[in-house]
Amino acid sequence: MSAMPPLTDLDARSAVGDGPAGEATAGRVAPRGVDTTHGAILYLDDVTVSFDGFKALNGLSLDVGVGELRCIIGPNGAGKTTMMDVITGKTRPTSGTAFFGQNIDLTRLAESEIAASGIGRKFQRPTVFEAHTVFENLELAMKADKRVRPTLFSRLTGEQADAIGETLALIRLEDAVWREAGLLSHGQKQWLEIGMLLMQQPLLLLLDEPVAGMTDAETERTAELLNTLRGRHSLVVVEHDMDFVTRIAGGGKVTVLHEGSVLAEGTMAQVQADARVIEVYLGR
Incomplete structure (x- = not known):
């Protein structure tokens, strides 16, 4: 495969995407009216x-x-x-x-409105546009005006191209x-x-079993990616692979669900030592 051209030249290849200049920049998320002054991005209550x-x-x-x-763990059906x-x-x-920040009531919004407010969800099976290139997939995902005329006549701004370049570097797909x-x-994928x-500038990312079906090397690289995103974004990761959870949880909090409620919460070491968690999930 030929070397990747400078991203400043990519606008000539662009066929999609005409968002405001500089709107999409990986790692720098513009607030969308989400009040997080109390330090929490997500509240679920009873x-x-x-x-x-x-x-x-x-x-x-x-x-x-x-x-x-x-990290959220627990048996099937939890x-x-x-x-x-x-x-x-x-x-x-x-x-x-259920609130996003202190002020956005998620129970009153449609799915599209919730996504636009800054919550992104990744399901277990990857969903990408397989007939399109990696670049085109990122471009299509960019927050932009998707009406017919802007789509036909648009070219990437320099900052939009930079945003794609930063994302490519984060996910390590520059060569592809x-x-x-x-x-x-x-x-x-x-x-x-x-x-x-x-590319959609999420404040909160929900990831459902992100390493299911991966090789050991891919799992390791995914752990590195999520640890890089930590702090730039808020992440909720549902996963069954306990080795992977240990790699990404660090000293942070792990929540164990069972029968629809929180069974235990604490560091990975704490929940692994919890007799209730051992009984219903981890085994002896």
């Missing part, structure tokens, strides 16, 4: 979700700090996916409250910039999807 009498969430309460990387569905507006809680996404490895979320 959230219950019932499906035909079954409580997928049962009085779930937790909060995530600004810039925090929070409520992890339903929790993410509530945060992103896919599922409405039967009772309880002109490769079709369908030709990438599973791990590379996962990184590309994370990059696409970053």
Whole structure:
């Protein structure tokens, strides 16, 4: 593959994207009216979700700090996916409250409005435009005016090209910039999807089993990526791979869900030593 051209020259190849100059810059997130003066980006308080009498969430309460990387673990059926569905507006809680910062009531917004407010979600299976190049995927994901006329006649500004370049460096796909996404490895597709979320300038990233199906080397690189994003963004990571959780949790907080509520919370070492967690999830 030929070497990647300077990003300042990439606008000549652009066919999509005409956002305000400098609006998308990886690692520098502009606030969108989210009040985090109390230090938390996400509040869930006594959230219950019932499906035909079954409580997928049962009085779930937790909060995530600004810039925090929070790991969520627990057995299948613990409520992890339903929790993410509530945060992103896919599922409405039967009772309880969910706030983005102190002032944005997530239970009153549509999914698209929640995404626009600064919450990005990555599902377990990567979803990329396989017939498009890595560059085109990032460009399509950029916050921009997607109406027909701007799309046909737009060219990237220098700062938009810089934003793509910064994201490429973060996800380590500079050498694959002109490769079709369908030709990438599973791990590379996962990184590309994370990059696409970053192009949307999220304040909070929700990642569902980001290393499922990855090789050991890809898992290691993903841990490095998430540790790099820590502090730049707030992250909630749902994962079953305990070695990976240990790599990214550090001394931070790990939340264990069971039967729709918080069973235990603390450092990885603390939850691993908790008799209740050992009984219902980790085993002896």
